[in-house]
Amino acid sequence: MDIPLLVVVVDLFPSPANSVAAKGKLDSGTVERILNQLLVFINAHLALRFDGRVAVVAAIAGRGSHLLLDSADLSNASTDIKNTGGMYKQFKVVDDVLVQKLQQLLDFDRDSEENYNKQSCLAGALSLSLSFINRVKRQHTDPASTIQARILTLSVSPDSPSEYIPIMNCIFAAKKDNVIIDVCRLLGNDSVFLSQTASSTDGIFVKVSDVDNLITVLLHSFLPEPSIRKTLCLPGGTLTNYSASCFCHKQPCSIAYVCSVCLSIFCSRRDSCSTCGSSLTQQ
Amino acid sequence: MSTILEHIKTLDNNTLTRLYHQPATCLAILRLLQPLAKHIIMRLLFVGAVEMPVVLNWIFDTKQASLAEALLSLRNFNIAWDENGSLIINQVFQTNLKNALVGGGNTSSFGLPTDSKDKKDITLEYLDTYAKESWETVLHFLVGTPSEKRPTAVVTLMEGSGLMAKPAHSHRPEDLRITNKGFQFLLQDVNEQVWGFLLQYLEMSEQLGMDPVDVLNFFFQLGSLEFGQDYSVDVLTDTQKQMLEDLKHFGLVYQRRKKSSRFYPTRLATSLTSGVAASGDTGDAGYIIVETNFKVYAYTTSPLQIAVLSLFLTLKARFANMVIGILTRDSVREAYNNGISSDQIKQFLTNHAHPEMKKELPPTVVDQIKLWESERKRAVAAPAVLYQDFPRSLEYLEAVGFARELGYVLWSSDQKRMFAVTPEGHVRMKEYMIRKKQQQQQQQQAV
Numbered sequence: 001m002d003i004p005l006l007v008v009v010v011d012l013f014p015s016p017a018n019s020v021a022a023k024g025k026l027d028s029g030t031v032e033r034i035l036n037q038l039l040v041f042i043n044a045h046l047a048l049r050f051d052g053r054v055a056v057v058a059a060i061a062g063r064g065s066h067l068l069l070d071s072a073d074l075s076n077a078s079t080d081i082k083n084t085g086g087m088y089k090q091f092k093v094v095d096d097v098l099v100q101k102l103q104q105l106l107d108f109d110r111d112s113e114e115n116y117n118k119q120s121c122l123a124g125a126l127s128l129s130l131s132f133i134n135r136v137k138r139q140h141t142d143p144a145s146t147i148q149a150r151i152l153t154l155s156v157s158p159d160s161p162s163e164y165i166p167i168m169n170c171i172f173a174a175k176k177d178n179v180i181i182d183v184c185r186l187l188g189n190d191s192v193f194l195s196q197t198a199s200s201t202d203g204i205f206v207k208v209s210d211v212d213n214l215i216t217v218l219l220h221s222f223l224p225e226p227s228i229r230k231t232l233c234l235p236g237g238t239l240t241n242y243s244a245s246c247f248c249h250k251q252p253c254s255i256a257y258v259c260s261v262c263l264s265i266f267c268s269r270r271d272s273c274s275t276c277g278s279s280l281t282q283q
Numbered sequence: 284m285s286t287i288l289e290h291i292k293t294l295d296n297n298t299l300t301r302l303y304h305q306p307a308t309c310l311a312i313l314r315l316l317q318p319l320a321k322h323i324i325m326r327l328l329f330v331g332a333v334e335m336p337v338v339l340n341w342i343f344d345t346k347q348a349s350l351a352e353a354l355l356s357l358r359n360f361n362i363a364w365d366e367n368g369s370l371i372i373n374q375v376f377q378t379n380l381k382n383a384l385v386g387g388g389n390t391s392s393f394g395l396p397t398d399s400k401d402k403k404d405i406t407l408e409y410l411d412t413y414a415k416e417s418w419e420t421v422l423h424f425l426v427g428t429p430s431e432k433r434p435t436a437v438v439t440l441m442e443g444s445g446l447m448a449k450p451a452h453s454h455r456p457e458d459l460r461i462t463n464k465g466f467q468f469l470l471q472d473v474n475e476q477v478w479g480f481l482l483q484y485l486e487m488s489e490q491l492g493m494d495p496v497d498v499l500n501f502f503f504q505l506g507s508l509e510f511g512q513d514y515s516v517d518v519l520t521d522t523q524k525q526m527l528e529d530l531k532h533f534g535l536v537y538q539r540r541k542k543s544s545r546f547y548p549t550r551l552a553t554s555l556t557s558g559v560a561a562s563g564d565t566g567d568a569g570y571i572i573v574e575t576n577f578k579v580y581a582y583t584t585s586p587l588q589i590a591v592l593s594l595f596l597t598l599k600a601r602f603a604n605m606v607i608g609i610l611t612r613d614s615v616r617e618a619y620n621n622g623i624s625s626d627q628i629k630q631f632l633t634n635h636a637h638p639e640m641k642k643e644l645p646p647t648v649v650d651q652i653k654l655w656e657s658e659r660k661r662a663v664a665a666p667a668v669l670y671q672d673f674p675r676s677l678e679y680l681e682a683v684g685f686a687r688e689l690g691y692v693l694w695s696s697d698q699k700r701m702f703a704v705t706p707e708g709h710v711r712m713k714e715y716m717i718r719k720k721q722q723q724q725q726q727q728q729a730v
Binding site for chain 1: 306307310313314318319321322325326328329330340341342343346349380382383384385386393507509556
């Protein structure tokens with residue numbers, strides 16, 4: 001028996017310089033709409049199986065990544081269980097905890113404008129998710145079942161070149177651990193890094209431009225667990241841009257110099273490799 | 284678990300739709316369905332209807348068979364069906380599953396927690412002990428340990444389910460004896476046992492004129508409750524209040540007094556639909572050590588566990604904290620005669636294995652238990668016709684070769700020049716023998 005573990009990485013706070021937030025699209029109303037649909041999706045995941053488990057990691061520019069919620073550890077939740085409004089109690093508690101924690105983070109963040117200029121910390125959030133998955137797997141002692149983990153990334157922030165190498169490392173770690181990373185790209189802008197992430201970990205990459213339709217996409221494409229994906233026809237298979245980024249300026253490049261020792265990529269010719277220190281001068 | 288689904292399948296569409304008025308039931312049934320069916324429901328949930336060609340496109344062409352299967356089961360449960368070329372979800376199911384997911388509608392489906400605080404503090408440990416004691420009383424009654432507590436609900440259910448039976452010409456309840464079915468029952472894990480009883484209860488409730496919808500809803504509601512929380516009795520229907528009274532005896536729920544307005548579900552109840560074995564929490568940790576020399580050491584003082592062990596063990600010695608027994612051919616064969624299977628014995632020993640044993644039985648013992656079982660199946664009886672007294676080896680070989688070619692041979696012995704064929708084969712063999720005889724006569728005449 002596989003126990004499905006879903007880690008949702010929420011990355012909703014892009015730097016305003018070159019992104020949609022500057023144009024005011026990602027206002028608090030939009031965030032709320034996205035969040036509401038995410039809550040329904042999380043409940044749907046928990047509804048499918050009794051032993052289903054969900055964790056949510058928030059990646060906030062300038063504030064680092066935070067593990068907001070682990071559905072297996074809700075002991076300190078302060079929900080008023082009398083007023084679940086017809087909802088299943090577990091769902092209600094999960095929702096309340098998530099909303100509360102996000103609210104705290106957002107309130108803290110709202111005043112300081114300079115936070116918006118910090119770069120996204122998606123790689124950090126992915127690392128945190130993978131570490132969390134690893135911990136859950138290690139703590140799981142029942143030999144009769146295994147943890148089947150996957151990550152869903154809800155992301156709006158643009159690629160930040162400095163994250164290329166950390167994200168690549170996350171991809172390799174995820175592949176080694178058999179963790180699928182799905183990517184749901186909101187507001188429709190592209191991300192080279194994340195489409196690479198999805199395609200190399202056998203995940204799905206979907207762009208959603210209409211935020212109000214998010215729940216349909218989530219339930220259709222991202223709810224099916226890996227075991228049933230062989231049966232269901234899911235979106236994906238779009239051409240992935242596999243171009244690499246150079247290690248010196250972190251810019252994507254199509255032709256580059258490669259270190260013959262450690263395979264680091266440089267956009268211009270160098271005398272020595274900055275990663276492994278090998279001398280690259282011609283003898 | 285699958286049996287409750289099978290039972291629900293047999294209900295007619297109107298009853299099913301009435302059943303789906305409770306969000307708790309919708310959620311529980313969703314979780315019991317096969318994975319593909321779950322996803323189809325989820326995709327329909329916020330849409331309501333999808334055209335059939337689109338639905339077919341959801342699945343890879345090579346897997347269409349599993350789609351057909353999933354659609355059939357949704358049809359059987361009256362959850363979704365094909366109408367005018369579209370797949371339509373049952374609106375009642377849709378509304379109430381949505382309510383479970385996002386809130387709204389009936390507020391007491393997942394139980395209504397009481398407003399006031401209980402005067403007495405009911406701890407989790409207390410509930411666990413209560414559940415364990417009540418359940419063991421039931422099992423003790425089954426194995427025939429004398430005790431004063433014999434609620435009628437338990438007695439009727441035991442007899443109705445065929446776990447116990449009265450000998451012929453006896454009408455006194457004291458004469459109830461455990462049946463083969465009862466022996467098998469003892470070796471199941473607690474969750475299976477509880478469901479076994481509940482299904483029986485369901486069947487009997489229909490005879491008593493209780494509404495099956497009410498009964499089923501209450502089962503599923505129990506499964507969705509929170510362990511350790513007290514719930515209000517007031518919102519229950521009359522049928523459910525009656526059930527509360529009955530289920531108390533099995534330790535599924537706790538109610539301090541009969542008139543008390545609150546009840547506590549125990550772990551036996553809250554783990555009902557979760558598929559997680561309740562035994563790990565309510566029962567003891569493993570206590571059985573099996574050695575490769577077939578000796579079994581059981582660290583237990585419970586007369587019930589000893590009684591269950593004696594079903595397939597020859598008990599040798601009993602100490603203050605343990606019993607020693609041996610798995611012998613005779614003891615295990617007796618268990619088989621009582622209708623217990625080798626898998627059940629194996630399962631029981633594994634489930635209750637002492638932590639030191641690391642949950643793996645000695646392979647020699649497992650193999651031997653299997654062999655003892657297959658030993659009983661060594662001889663198979665079948666009507667047959669025996670052919671013997673062939674004058675020469677050649678004639679025997681020709682005859683048996685002919686029969687073997689047609690697949691009629693049940694048994695043969697080359698040394699004794701004998702073989703047995705099925706009755707169907709006998710007709711053909713007779714024709715063959717006559718033909719042979721004629722050939723021989725012709726040859727003799729020719730000579």
